Amino acid sequence: AQKVTQAQTEISVVEKEDVTLDCVYETRDTTYYLFWYKQPPSGELVFLIRRNSFDEQNEISGRYSWNFQKSTSSFNFTITASQVVDSAVYFCALSEAQAGTALIFGKGTTLSVSS
Amino acid sequence: AAGVIQSPRHLIKEKRETATLKCYPIPRHDTVYWYQQGPGQDPQFLISFYEKMQSDKGSIPDRFSAQQFSDYHSELNMSSLELGDSALYFCASSLQGSRYGYTFGSGTRLTVV
Numbered sequence: 001a002q003k004v005t006q007a008q009t010e011i012s013v014v015e016k017e018d019v020t021l022d023c024v025y026e027t028r029d030t031t032y033y034l035f036w037y038k039q040p041p042s043g044e045l046v047f048l049i050r051r052n053s054f055d056e057q058n059e060i061s062g063r064y065s066w067n068f069q070k071s072t073s074s075f076n077f078t079i080t081a082s083q084v085v086d087s088a089v090y091f092c093a094l095s096e097a098q099a100g101t102a103l104i105f106g107k108g109t110t111l112s113v114s115s
Numbered sequence: 116a117a118g119v120i121q122s123p124r125h126l127i128k129e130k131r132e133t134a135t136l137k138c139y140p141i142p143r144h145d146t147v148y149w150y151q152q153g154p155g156q157d158p159q160f161l162i163s164f165y166e167k168m169q170s171d172k173g174s175i176p177d178r179f180s181a182q183q184f185s186d187y188h189s190e191l192n193m194s195s196l197e198l199g200d201s202a203l204y205f206c207a208s209s210l211q212g213s214r215y216g217y218t219f220g221s222g223t224r225l226t227v228v
Contacts, residue, residue: 035216043203045158045219091157095217102148102160102171103207103217 002027004094004106012112013082021077021109023092029053031097034068034075039108040088048090051075082113117141119220121206127226128196136191136223140208146170147189148217149181150205158205164189196227 003026013019025034036048049059051068059066063080079086092106120139128134140147146165150158160173164183175181178196183189193200203224207217 033216037219043224044221045205047216047218050216102163102173104160105157107157 002032002094002096002104004092004104006090006092006106006109008109009107010110010112012114015083015113015115016081017113018078018080019082019111019113021079021090021092021111023075023077023106025073025075025092025094027094027096029096033095033097035093035095035103036066036075036077037091037093037105038088039091045091048077079111082111084113084115087111087113119206119208119218121204121220121223123223124221125224125226127228129228130196130198132196132227134193134196134225136193136204136206136225138189138191138206138208138220140187140189140206141210141218144187144208144210144218146209147183147187148207148209149175149189149191150207152203152205152222153199154202156202161191193225198227201225201227 005024032053034051038046038048049066056068065078067076089108089110091108093103095101095103122137148163149161151161152158161175162181163171167183179193181191203222205219205222207219209217
């Protein structure tokens with residue numbers, strides 16, 4: 001069975017601080033996909049990144065970076081120089097490769113960035 | 116680019132009433148998924164359809180049913196509504212499973228009073 005664990009329920013930081021959101025996953029499949037979504041107070045789910053299980057390269061996109069380590073089944077997300085607009089709930093999610101398979105979410109981490 | 120369209124955006128119903136939510140996936144996407152997100156919760160998978168056939172089932176109550184039509188749009192029907200059904204309902208679509216990712220609609224906020 002698949003499972004995604006986001007151990008941090010809430011994180012509060014001050015603007016310009018760096019923050020890392022942790023994500024640990026479980027799956028028996030060898031081919032799977034990992035995702036991060038942002039949900040601002042307005043409620044929509046904003047796609048941030050997708051990574052497949054064969055690609056362990058870390059990725060950087062502006063202030064965002066992701067560290068994927070299969071050895072520890074982790075897919076952590078770092079925001080550098082956080083801003084107030086980063087305040088949101090962040091979800092890590094996992095899906096298997098088979099067509100029609102649902103995306104399974106972690107419980108989410110609420111990030112609050114104060115000025 | 117076209118996105119996933121959900122209607123209505125907001126819906127208020129009374130207990131024991133029936134509600135129908137609609138989802139129009141991205142053109143050529145072959146799979147539709149329905150999720151329920153209660154206040155302060157993560158999105159919970161309800162049901163999915165691949166090429167108009169039910170492909171996966173999650174924690175969908177027996178009072179709920181869904182289908183995907185020949186034009187690939189999907190409807191989630193909820194009967195005998197309860198206060199606990201108040202939630203944000205998301206529809207998502209994908210092409211060939213998770214290979215190319217999932218696109219979520221803006222959601223329908225259902226309030227049961």
